[in-house]
């Protein structure tokens with residue numbers, strides 16, 4: 001789809017970026033906000049394009065942090081939400097509404113591809129909240145409260161999900177609840193050995209963690225199929241089957257955090273975990289599920305869900321008619337336009353282009369990921385593999401100046417994150433590789 005530059009058509013004149021930044025600084029909590037040395041102001045979006053207050057177009061390669069799945073203001077999404085707000089805007093779970101149960105069935109049916117027993121959903125407003133709910137269910141089902149998470153993971157910003165996050169810079173809410181232990185990451189690029197040896201070492205680490213840091217039986221193991229915030233670290237193909245076998249042997253559930261990887265982002269499949277062939281007990285979703293409308297979900301089996309029978313629990317907004325209309329519209333488009341197939345096609349093109357660039361450019365240390373969930377780890381040189389966070393900042397800035405927005409992440413801040421809306425085209429992929437090549441030259 002070509003950009004229509006709708007700003008001049010629709011937007012009233014807004015304040016300048018500098019004026020907006022000043023108001024924010026005066027009235028919002030002094031926590032990291034806008035990225036870029038000179039922040040940009042985005043006032044409109046149209047599919048994979050964003051526009052600032054002056055009508056400058058940007059190709060969106062970060063999708064509101066891997067959240068806008070089908071595209072900004074996608075016409076089907078807009079129409080479905082407008083129709084819903086005209087009819088009914090909020091309803092608590094105290095009354096029946098036809099959409100929520102029907103959508104729960106639709107989502108659980110999708111999850112049957114990874115676990116045929118998946119049947120039951122619970123809806124929340126965010127990924128953090130959905131991960132909290134998954135922990136609550138796992139504790140209730142198993143009667144235990146030991147959790148294992150992976151080093152470099154990110155699971156959210158509530159107290160428990162921050163405790164489950166394995167990155168020191170995000171662990172800023174001490175003291176934490178007890179019962180979370182960390183296991184090594186299958187991080188092949190940084191492992192002194194083959195990728196297969198990296199996976200074997202990570203699984204050995206998990207076994208040791210189970211034996212030494214827990215009572216031998218756990219409530220659950222949390223795994224992201226591809227680590228988003230942690231820098232797009234992508235475990236080897238045998239990692240999750242090995243991990244799940246160990247976790248089940250120790251009485252735990254596998255909570256598969258698909259907050260970033262779900263909804264077709266990793267290409268070919270709706271869920272990232274389908275690439276690994278491992279069977280989750282609980283799947284956690286958010287972000288792309290609502291294309292930016294707040295919704296999170298867990299999906300689980302009847303047996304696990306039934307352990308919650310009789311407990312008092314409530315969520316004011318979760319599964320409300322607007323959120324469900326949003327998620328339903330997203331699923332319509334993901335299916336009709338085969339966005340998982342498109343992610344694979346465009347992602348392969350992007351990875352191919354990035355790997356070619358890597359041959360010419362020794363600061364491109366690693367290119368990894370799947371579909372439209374791609375990371376490029378920048379290093380000072382290929383031999384030392386020294387982390388290059390300052391270079392990463394300069395590259396992201398230069399790409400922004402060229403009209404391509406991407407993200408950055410990883411514990412050391414040296415991984416470029418390319419996680420665009422799933423409606424990207426191969427031309428968008430080529431444009432991004434060219435912009436990156438130029439950015440590396442400029443930097």
Ligand SMILES: Cc1ncc(COP(=O)(O)O)c(C=O)c1O
Pocket residue numbers: 125126127128129131154155156157224228229257258259260286287
């Ligand atoms: C893998 C993963 N899980 C959970 C979360 C938390 O989601 P939210 O920000 O919606 O609370 C995130 C957010 O980035 C995430 O990447």
